[in-house]
């Protein structure tokens with residue numbers, strides 16, 4: 113099997129991490145543990161539970177905002193005519209190349225001035241902004257593939273562009289919405305730089321920040337870190353297992369010409 | 371019911387010649403008018419302008435005498451049937467038929483009544499709870515038609531509604547459209563690139579070429595008195611023969627046209643005939659299409675299917691002189707044929 | 710006319726967000742980079758291009774630029790070299806295999822970096838046990854390569870998927886024709902597959918180079934730029950200057966410089982891609 117070395121390379125480190133998470137802390141110096149324990153998980157405590165909750169809130173909020181704003185804009189770009197149409201689409205693609213670090217300093221000052229620094233809500237807007245180009249890209253190509261005549265039919269049937277969007281195109285677009293939602297969720301769940309820069313209160317940390325800054329009193333608590341990592345990974349493992357087709361389709365949309 | 375009138379309507383898309391150029395057209399109340407022309411000549415664009423899906427660059431459109439500028443498509447009291455049918459894939463047949471009425475906020479009871487009537491009329495009552503993807507091509511076509519009918523609009527706009535059907539169904543639907551038009555007495559504007567379809571269906575035909583109107587008239591007028599060579603060549607199968615006048619033994623340097631069915635083939639010499647060589651004979655069933663070589667030009671004639679024509683063989687032809695069309699250098703038909 | 714204004718309205722929120730939270734901040738960063746602005750001192754003073762003059766003579770900046778470029782070049786090259794055979798394995802199907810490969814891409818970089826930090830651990834790490842004697846994160850020579858390894862582990866799946874899409878777009882008949890013409894597998898790969906895969910390869914290169922050049926998460930978690938700044942990339946340097954030192958003027962100048970580099974890379978690739986189409 114040629115796949116075996118590939119699987120070992122990609123899954124081996126994860127397997128070791130899972131094993132470490134059940135490894136009794138005092139026995140980490142040994143080659144292998146004598147017995148397995150859930151103490152590492154129990155020891156994570158409420159701070160990490162908060163981080164999981166925070167990440168869920170931020171990721172869900174970002175996904176909702178991104179889809180709400182992105183779907184209507186993508187529909188407009190794909191099916192309607194308005195001034196600034198190509199500017200929006202081209203601009204979004206250019207923005208997807210922006211390095212996040214380039215906006216950290218002004219966003220920090222603006223969020224601070226607005227009283228949103230060190231709040232979860234303050235993370236959602238920048239996250240949605242950086243996930244918006246991908247959402248626009250996916251949804252626009254989806255809407256483009258739906259026939260123009262469908263839009264014209266809705267208009268002749270008396271719909272305003274908005275009604276055509278809500279009654280005809282939105283109900284048809286759930287596959288693309290699902291794909292976008294999954295990718296945006298993963299992006300927000302994983303983001304570190306902004307969360308690290310804007311959040312200072314420990315109870316407001318998201319998972320990546322909590323794990324990056326995870327520290328013990330004397331030595332690094334590798335077992336607990338492993339347990340936290342597993343907790344952070346499980347939702348994504350389910351997402352990839354169940355929605356891999358969507359994820360792959362979303363990631364490679366536009367990679368090849370039809 | 372309503373008349374539709376277009377007054378010097380022009381539509382230009384950026385960076386292209388006019389898709390529709392200075393088009394003026396009067397369509398009477400209750401008339402069945404076809405817009406015909408080769409693909410890309412601006413038929414759909416014209417229909418979209420009437421529907422309000424696009425705005426004219428200049429010129430004006432009136433429905434029932436009133437300018438419709440600024441009116442949304444839904445406010446124009448028109449309905450449209452699309453080539454791809456454009457049925458809403460997520461709604462069943464009932465939902466598709468109900469949609470325009472729901473958008474117009476009709477009473478539920480009225481909606482149900484109209485759906486029942488329309489479904490009855492088109493014979494799709496049994497399909498009401500099916501989704502479009504569960505329908506055959508012909509059934510989809512009927513639903514698309516039904517979605518236009520339920521609204522009882524003043525004007526029907528049909529954009530190549532039959533071109534996705536196979537030949538048998540198409541003939542059947544043609545007859546049904548004709549029947550519907552007679553029953554409803556509404557104004558029908560019908561777009562097709564198929565000249566035979568336009569001929570059989572329409573009260574009047576308007577032929578477009580590259581956005582410019584070539585001629586309007588009844589099918590008979592258009593066929594017998596085409597305004598120019600393009601119109602003459604567009605209608606009729608096989609195509610009209612266009613040859614230099616001298617080939618037919620006529621005076622002048624003009625090109626002249628003679629329809630294949632006007633050419634009489636004889637297997638023997640007679641008085642006032644021209645001699646020709648058979649190049650090819652195509653059997654179509656009811657008749658024979660004979661390609662002739664005459665004075666260095668090829669011409670096609672229609673003959674009874676039992677006419678004996680063999681490639682290389684010799685035949686003689688005869689034609690009524692008053693049926694010969696004479697074209698100017700520009701392609702325009704000279705008003706009176708002279709010999 | 711009503712329709713047109715409604716269209717603009719539908720797009721307005723997205724436009725506002727993109728303009729307000731991405732374009733304006735970048736412009737603001739450029740503006741900030743022309744200032745001396747130290748947060749704790751409440752100091753804010755226009756100083757023109759002085760920050761950039763300093764930047765050109767700042768050895769640490771040049772070293773960070775070099776580190777970033779090295780990281781990007783090696784990581785992206787490795788990802789392509791590993792990604793292509795993985796893509797060819799993926800082509801034979803297998804939903805579980807695909808999902809398994811996707812997992813490293815899906816989990817947070819912070820998590821995977823922590824996971825690798827444990828594997829690299831100089832006392833009890835698995836790699837240390839298998840290959841004693843290498844202090845992966847502790848020595849300046851190996852630390853950057855350790856970070857590259859983490860990046861390769863995480864993003865090769867993405868590259869493989871892009872290449873897989875490219876492979877699937879190659880018409881099967883072309884390969885069949887080549888086989889009928891008597892070409893051997895190696896010949897088919899170099900004369901048919903690879904040339905037809907060019908657009909997909911360029912696209913993967915574009916995405917990955919832009920992404921690798923702004924690398925932050927993995928290095929921040931693994932080494933925070935150490936040891937002895939050996940793994941300090943532009944994003945890390947800018948982050949430290951901004952949020953550790955609170956020097957928003959010079960930090961912004963570093964961000965703007967990073968932005969300019971990324972823009973340059975993007976434009977170069979788009980030129981290539983544009984020629985391809």
Ligand SMILES: Nc1ncnc2c1ncn2[C@@H]1O[C@H](COP(=O)(O)OP(=O)(O)O)[C@@H](O)[C@H]1O
Nearest residue numbers: 383384386389408409410411412413414415416
């Ligand atoms: N939205 C558009 N943008 C640019 N050009 C268009 C558009 N719609 C139609 N055209 C052009 O206008 C001309 C007429 O098109 P159309 O009306 O669709 O022709 P048809 O007679 O086949 O229905 C064509 O040359 C077409 O390319």
Ligand SMILES: [Mg+2]
Nearest residue numbers: 413414415529
């Ligand atoms: Mg058309």
